[in-house]
Structure formats: C-alpha cells, structure tokens
Amino acid sequence: MPLVHDAIVIGAGPGGGSAAWHLARRGHSVLVIEKQLLPRYKPCGGGVGPEVRGWFDIDFTPAVSAMVDAVRYTWNMGERVDAPLELREPLWMVRRDEFDHHLITHAVNQGATLRTGESVQSIARDGGRWTVTTDQGVHHARLLIGADGAKGQTAKWLGLAKREVVIGGAIEIEVNAPVPEPNVAHFEFGMVNNGYLWNFPKKDCHSIGIGAWGQKSVDLRTPLAAYTRYFGLSMDGVKQHGHPLLLWQGNSTLHADGAMLCGEAAGIVDPFTAEGIRPSLFTGMLAAEAAAAWFTGDAHALAAYSERVANEHGRDMKWAARVAKAFYAMPRLAYSVGITRPSATRTMGRLLTGEIKWHEVAPRALARLVSPRSLLS
Numbered sequence: 337m338p339l340v341h342d343a344i345v346i347g348a349g350p351g352g353g354s355a356a357w358h359l360a361r362r363g364h365s366v367l368v369i370e371k372q373l374l375p376r377y378k379p380c381g382g383g384v385g386p387e388v389r390g391w392f393d394i395d396f397t398p399a400v401s402a403m404v405d406a407v408r409y410t411w412n413m414g415e416r417v418d419a420p421l422e423l424r425e426p427l428w429m430v431r432r433d434e435f436d437h438h439l440i441t442h443a444v445n446q447g448a449t450l451r452t453g454e455s456v457q458s459i460a461r462d463g464g465r466w467t468v469t470t471d472q473g474v475h476h477a478r479l480l481i482g483a484d485g486a487k488g489q490t491a492k493w494l495g496l497a498k499r500e501v502v503i504g505g506a507i508e509i510e511v512n513a514p515v516p517e518p519n520v521a522h523f524e525f526g527m528v529n530n531g532y533l534w535n536f537p538k539k540d541c542h543s544i545g546i547g548a549w550g551q552k553s554v555d556l557r558t559p560l561a562a563y564t565r566y567f568g569l570s571m572d573g574v575k576q577h578g579h580p581l582l583l584w585q586g587n588s589t590l591h592a593d594g595a596m597l598c599g600e601a602a603g604i605v606d607p608f609t610a611e612g613i614r615p616s617l618f619t620g621m622l623a624a625e626a627a628a629a630w631f632t633g634d635a636h637a638l639a640a641y642s643e644r645v646a647n648e649h650g651r652d653m654k655w656a657a658r659v660a661k662a663f664y665a666m667p668r669l670a671y672s673v674g675i676t677r678p679s680a681t682r683t684m685g686r687l688l689t690g691e692i693k694w695h696e697v698a699p700r701a702l703a704r705l706v707s708p709r710s711l712l713s
C-alpha cells in the first residue's frame with residue numbers, strides 16, 4: 337500500500353508554510369513539496385505586520401531583519417515628507433529567504449515532511465485520494481492545498497484559475513550597502529502610474545522595487561534605476577528580479593473536491609498596498625483549520641473556507657480596491673492632500689501592522705478622496 341498523507345501542500349512560501357505548520361501542529365501528516373532548494377530568494381519588499389505573531393507559537397525574531405517605525409514619502413523624488421508611524425510596535429522587514437525558511441523549519445519541527453528541489457507536474461483525484469506527480473515520483477494524500485504562488489499551476493489544474501484578480505508586475509533589487517536609517521521605509525508615488533516605488537531597509541541591504549498594476553507594457557526599469565540613484569546607489573551588477581502579483585479584485589471560489597488554494601495562488605494580495613505575506617499566512621492558517629474540520633467528516637468545511645476568506649479577508653480587500661481606484665485615478669491630488677496628512681500615515685501604518693482593518697477606515701478615507709471639498713478642509 338502506498339503511503340497516503342493527510343495533506344500535500346504545494347509550495348513552501350508563507351502560504352504553504354503556514355498551512356503546513358498549522359496542520360502538523362494538529363497532528364496531521366503533511367507533506368510539503370517545494371520546487372526550489374531552500375532557503376530560496378523571492379522578489380519581495382518583505383514588509384510584514386507583527387499581527388502575524390499571534391497566529392503562531394513561533395519566535396519570529398531571528399527572521400526579522402529590520403524594524404520600521406517611520407516612513408518617508410516623495411513625489412517624483414521631491415516634496416519629501418517624513419512621518420512617524422506612531423505604532424504600538426514597529427513593522428517587520430524580513431528577507432524572504434530567511435523568513436520563509438524559518439517558518440517551514442518550524443513546520444518540520446512540528447512533524448511536517450518537506451521535499452525540496454522537487455517540482456509538481458500534475459495532480460489527479462481518484463477514489464477520494466490525490467495522486468501528485470512530481471519530476472521525481474508520485475505522492476498520495478487525502479487533501480491537497482495549492483500554495484504555489486502567483487506563478488503556480490494548481491489553480492488551473494483544479495479548474496479555479498478564473499479568480500477575480502488584477503495582474504500586476506513588480507521588480508525588486510537587493511543592494512548590499514549600509515542602510516543609514518534602518519527604521520525608515522521609503523515610498524515614492526510620482527514616478528509610475530497605478531503603482532509605487534519603495535526602498536525598504538534590511539540588515540546591511542536595501543530592498544528597492546517598483547510595482548504597477550492593471551497596465552500592459554510599462555517601463556519599470558527606468559524609474560527603478562532613477563530611484564536607486566536617488567539614494568546614491570547603483571543598479572550596475574545588481575540582479576533585477578521581476579515577478580507577477582495577483583491582486584484581489586473580488587471574492588472567488590477557493591476550494592474544489594478535496595482541495596483548497598491559499599496564499600497568492602488564491603489571489604489575496606491587497607490591491608492598494610500589494611501586501612501579500614500576511615494574507616498568505618492568514619489564508620494558510622484558515623485552510624489548515626478547514627482541513628482539520630474536513631478530516632473529522634465536516635463535508636461543508638472546504639466550502640466554508642472559501643466563505644470565510646471572503647468574509648474575513650475579502651471584506652477588507654473590497655475597501656482596499658475602492659481606495660486604490662480612487663487614489664490611482666488622481667494620484668497627484670491624493671498625494672498632496674491625502675497621503676501626506678499625518679493622520680493618513682498613522683492610519684496606513686496601523687493597517688500594515690494589523691492594528692486596524694480596511695473596513696474600519698476606508699469609508700472615511702474614500703470620502704476624503706472623492707470629495708474635493710473635504711480634501712481641502
């Protein structure tokens with residue numbers, strides 16, 4: 337008889353690591369299949385809200401590279417605005433090779449089995465059991481969790497590829513150089529339409545990047561190079577890493593017979609901030625909870641997962657999408673009268689750390705953005 341795991345998780349990013357940790361923690365046998373060797377690089381700014389700590393019994397301190405408690409905004413590299421975030425605790429800046437490896441190592445410590453350097457090629461369901469074929473063999477499980485990110489195939493294989501998302505593109509570079517203000521995150525809004533540039537601090541390294549959504553054939557490299565020079569740094573000899581982003585645009589079905597999607601494979605990225613790590617950790621946790629219920633015979637548990645993601649994440653993403661639409665329709669005005677207000681900075685910081693949620697603040701923010709009179713008041 338072949339070994340049949342309770343669950344196979346495809347992908348060992350934050351979504352897969354979270355699902356695996358929560359499943360293993362409950363005593364379920366879980367196999368994680370990751371096509372890359374770990375630790376692996378992932379293009380990402382690495383901003384993570386410390387809210388996530390409450391979802392795990394893990395000390396994330398060794399995987400946090402820097403802590404941010406202030407931001408600096410610019411418009412076309414001018415009109416600089418410095419603002420303290422005034423948070424209960426600072427925003428984490430992580431390097432994804434370290435952070436993702438830390439999480440999956442803890443999942444393994446809980447009992448998960450990890451196979452790296454092994455790529456899933458196809459999946460098949462027969463007799464209530466999954467057969468997952470990789471470039472190295474076959475594996476079996478009762479349940480499948482697709483956590484294979486924006487470029488993964490599991491959504492397509494499950495017939496769930498038509499998620500409500502807008503595809504964005506982003507480039508990240510890591511420039512190894514001392515960071516003069518390791519507590520400051522930089523955002524630049526005037527150099528790209530429907531997106532922004534960032535320079536996030538890491539230990540002895542700048543994560544500089546650019547993201548833009550909903551447009552085709554945008555030149556991201558020229559503004560990225562100019563923004564890098566703005567910090568007295570150079571892109572010469574630095575590898576540029578492009579990656580798609582699946583930004584939430586509406587609730588989608590995230591489950592199939594004996595299967596779920598979590599993380600960016602589920603299209604959960606915040607359409608205003610492009611934040612995806614925290615939502616991936618969150619949906620990985622919810623998927624594991626749903627799996628545990630399903631294993632006990634709750635036939636509705638996987639459908640309930642789709643509903644729960646819609647209710648608890650989609651509810652906020654709906655507001656984030658509205659704010660993004662209003663903001664990017666008139667970014668110049670929104671920058672000068674909205675973003676640079678001290679109260680807006682405090683709100684954004686509290687959103688990113690998880691102290692508050694979009695549905696609590698977006699109606700008021702939208703009223704300001706769409707009403708010129710309130711913008712000027």
Ligand SMILES: Cc1cc2nc3c(=O)[nH]c(=O)nc-3n(C[C@H](O)[C@H](O)[C@H](O)COP(=O)(O)OP(=O)(O)OC[C@H]3O[C@@H](n4cnc5c(N)ncnc54)[C@H](O)[C@@H]3O)c2cc1C
Pocket residue numbers: 346347348349350351352369370371372376378379380381382383384454455456457483484485486487488489506507508545578579580581598599600601605610611612613614616
């Ligand atoms: C440039 C850039 C900057 C970003 N900055 C931020 C930020 O500052 N903060 C934030 O919160 N979010 C940010 N994001 C978004 C964030 O990086 C993603 O949303 C997040 O990585 C999604 O996590 P995940 O676990 O779903 O997928 P991933 O992290 O992409 O992990 C998926 C894993 O699945 C593996 N895989 C894929 N296919 C297979 C297969 N067939 N077999 C086996 N394994 C497979 C991959 O190798 C990968 O390791 C950024 C994204 C980009 C592109």
